[in-house]
Amino acid sequence: MxxxxxxxxxxxxxxxxxxxxxxxxxxxxxxxxxxxxxxxxxxxxxxxxxxxxxxxxxxxxxxxxxxxxxxxxxxxxxxxxxxxxxxxxxxxxxxxxxxxxxxxxxxxxxxxxxxxxxxxxxxxxxxxxxxxxxxxxxxxxxxxxxxxxxxxxxxxxxxxxxxxxxxxxGHEGPGLNVHDVWTQTGPADCARRLAEVTAPDRSGTALVVEGPRGGHDTLPDGVEVHRHTERTYCTSVWLELAQNPQWAEQYATVVLHDTDPRSGTCSAAVLHGAAHPEPSP
The missing domain is CATH 3.40.47.10 (Thiolase/Chalcone synthase)
Structure with missing residues (x-):
């Protein structure tokens, strides 16, 4: 993707x-x-x-x-x-x-x-x-x-x-560009991928948005974590995304992440904000 x-x-x-x-x-x-x-x-x-x-x-x-x-x-x-x-x-x-x-x-x-x-x-x-x-x-x-x-x-x-x-x-206008979306049945593999997509942004420009049951303690230093704490299930990180449009300007990378308590499957969406460097031609 x-x-x-x-x-x-x-x-x-x-x-x-x-x-x-x-x-x-x-x-x-x-x-x-x-x-x-x-x-x-x-x-x-x-x-x-x-x-x-x-x-x-x-x-x-x-x-x-x-x-x-x-x-x-x-x-x-x-x-x-x-x-x-x-x-x-x-x-x-x-x-x-x-x-x-x-x-x-x-x-x-x-x-x-x-x-x-x-x-x-x-x-x-x-x-x-x-x-x-x-x-x-x-x-x-x-x-x-x-x-x-x-x-x-x-x-x-x-x-x-x-x-x-x-x-x-299109890239015109404010917003977070969708870069990647995945589901992962192995928590260790999901943690590795989260670390990989946030590692380039150790200067405080990466944000991981966690649902109530998501969470990995293996993220690189300097990665900010925002946790949704309301009593929700599948809407958790999407509520946060809808209510925080300023993230598009504040962060180079925003990752939505949660783990399903029924199956243990991790899901993540990697979004790029205005501060994310454009790819080289």
């Missing part, structure tokens, strides 16, 4: 928005029961009640409040998530596409744990390299109301959250 001209231009974030009781979702009780029992699990007794919830569509609406991206006509619209929507029979990517004129290719990326948004960034960069995308919109969503007990969700007391990012091709 080296040499990609895709850049993160703007963003928006939402954390713990208000929930709403949706009586019409009671129709999901039978579906949830049949689905869970087929896998030998039992529905959460409280899930059958009228609990207040936040859907993926609700999160998108909160993210769009205030028109944070301005006038945008994307060629690609993606939604990524690790936890399912409250109502699974909805297509949030299509709904988001409609907001932006319904001209884009749109789809969701899921079933990958917290690696899903990293995969979405890789897909957007590929579209850009092939000349199929000048602008892309990526929504990273997380709602934490599930019909069954989940050790990760319940143990960490996760909150609802979401991040919205505008990705654009």
């Amino acid at each position: 080296a040499g990609s001209t895709l850049a993160v231009r703007q963003g928006a974030a939402v954390l713990a928005p208000p929930r709403t009781v949706r009586p019409e979702f009671s129709i999901m009780a039978e579906y949830d029961r049949d689905l869970l029992t087929s896998f030998g699990q039992s529905p959460d007794a409280a899930a059958a009640g009228d609990r207040p919830v936040v859907t993926h569509a609700d999160l998108v609406q909160h993210l769009l409040d205030g028109d944070p991206l301005g006038t945008v006509e994307p060629d690609l619209v993606m939604v990524s998530y690790a936890l399912p929507d409250v109502h699974p029979f909805t297509t949030t990517s299509t709904q988001l596409n409609r907001v932006f004129g319904n001209r884009a290719s749109s789809f969701s990326i899921a079933e990958q744990g917290l690696a899903a948004p990293f995969s979405a960034l890789r897909v957007a960069a590929a579209y850009c390299r092939l000349g199929h995308c000048d602008q892309a919109v990526l929504a990273v969503l997380e709602q934490s109301t599930l019909p069954n007990h989940d050790p990760l969700v319940d143990g960490a007391d996760l909150v609802d959250s979401g991040a919205l990012l505008l990705l654009q091709s």
Whole structure:
């Protein structure tokens, strides 16, 4: 992926928005029961009640409040998530596409744990390299109301959250250019790669953004670490990215990194800021 001209231009974030009781979702009780029992699990007794919830569509609406991206006509619209929507029979990517004129290719990326948004960034960069995308919109969503007990969700007391990012091709304008994205099943290999991409920037111009469960103590001296501490899962580093546009000017290299507690898989995205030297011709 080296040499990609895709850049993160703007963003928006939402954390713990208000929930709403949706009586019409009671129709999901039978579906949830049949689905869970087929896998030998039992529905959460409280899930059958009228609990207040936040859907993926609700999160998108909160993210769009205030028109944070301005006038945008994307060629690609993606939604990524690790936890399912409250109502699974909805297509949030299509709904988001409609907001932006319904001209884009749109789809969701899921079933990958917290690696899903990293995969979405890789897909957007590929579209850009092939000349199929000048602008892309990526929504990273997380709602934490599930019909069954989940050790990760319940143990960490996760909150609802979401991040919205505008990705654009070309080097003009402020933003962080996407240089590389990877997933690594071996923590030692991931630590080695993190050290390699941050080693050239020991003068305080490299930043590693860690999720709540990520972290390596083998980074070179002088590399700054910013840790996300909110009770989130797949949205962690993306919330930080959306809320800190100044990083594009402050750092030569920004690395988003987290480790999935379910699989132990490390994911990382290497972004280059304004201070990063241009490659030699």
